[in-house]
Amino acid sequence: MIMGVFGIILSLGLLMYLAYRGITVLVLAPILALLAVLMSGEASLLPTYTEVFMVNLANYLKSYFPLFLLGAIFGKLMDETGAAKAIAHAIVEKLGKNRSILAIVLSCGILTYGGVSLFVVAFAVYPLAAALFKETGMPKRLIPACIALGSFTFTMTALPGTPQIQNAIPIPFFKTDAYAAPVLGLIAGIVMFSLGTLWIQQRAKKMIAAGEGYLPDYMTDETAATVEAGVEAKMPPLGLSLIPIGIVLLLNFWLSKVYFPGQTEALTPILEKFGTTPGKVIGIWSIIVSLVISIIFILVTNYKRINVMEAVNKGAYGSMLAILNTASEVGYGNVIAGLAAFAAVKGALLGIAPGNPLISEAISVNVLAGITGSASGGMSIALGALGETYYNLAIAKGINPQVLHRIAALACGGLDSLPHNGAVITLLGICGLNHKLSYADVGMVSVVIPLATTIVAVILGTIGIV
Structure with missing residues (x-):
């Protein structure tokens, strides 16, 4: 037993270290899962690989591939049509240059809450942020923190209804929907947004007071000067740009709260034939339908502005690595859970x-x-191993499963943003910065504050706030 526990710890440690060194999880996950199996004293390596790892990987693809695929296509279309830029431009102009930090955070927040992936948001918003920060003399090294706060904190895990995958994963485990624990989610979202924005603003004041400008003296930057000239002319009208986001949020709410629940009686005997229940699929179906309708709207209203086939293909191809990486980690987690x-x-x-x-x-x-x-x-690993146990314990303790959903979503957005996180590394690369210059502020708004918020949410959820 001791050797088996050591094998699990060693396997997890190697997964973290080797992934940070750049080795793909597609290779690491099965190898390290089987290492843990070997160290546990079991000799069933091939059966474990084909009947546990691959089966659970396939099950995850079955459940979530449509969300990854549609989300990636939606984000790519919002990018290619210029809709993402149009929304960001409008927010910056409305708030004014004196509120550049708030403008960038809100731009990222609105886009990600509407279903645009954080990578698309970073590419769309960064040139605007660079130009705005340079003009106002705001330190450039705070841009990653602004994008991180708006993209992978409160809109990814807290706000009810967000179509991001982190808010969809708990649905089948706890029989909930994307709007689970709305009051708790709103409170958590406000706390993260308020504390994060306040932190960045205070940091900017200190840096400027110490004599720091847009860039440290030893750095040069050409990004702000290369923002596309006349980009405004290439963007669709603001109203047209906002409609796809409205479709995702409002249609998702109506489907998950009104339409599908009203069809429960008719759906139950049909779904029983497939070995599932309405509670496990309604939330996922609602997001799928909402994204499909929104994508169709974008295509119909922008087919003359973009190469539709190219944009859809790029989005589809971009979803593949993301879903396979996560599915591999799920297969890994289920192998570990079975030891x-x-x-x-x-x-x-x-x-x-x-x-x-x-x-x-x-x-x-x-x-x-x-x-x-x-x-x-x-x-996915945690809920795959313990989700059913948590659900049964919550029911026994009188805790609403919606609270389980929201706490799981909030918790996944804390330590995930440690320095080895792929999104953090990509974000810093987009901004042309490094960990030394920017990670302290990224870590504060995407690790420390979300961790503190999760603690608050656990307390509130325990006393019955839903």
């Missing part, structure tokens, strides 16, 4: 607060998200 030694790990996690599954859930999701460097991957 006899994991019973000790599971017992330790559940024993942290035996009377409150919210605490155990928050810790397990956060730790695994930190180890894997992936919010969706860490949460």
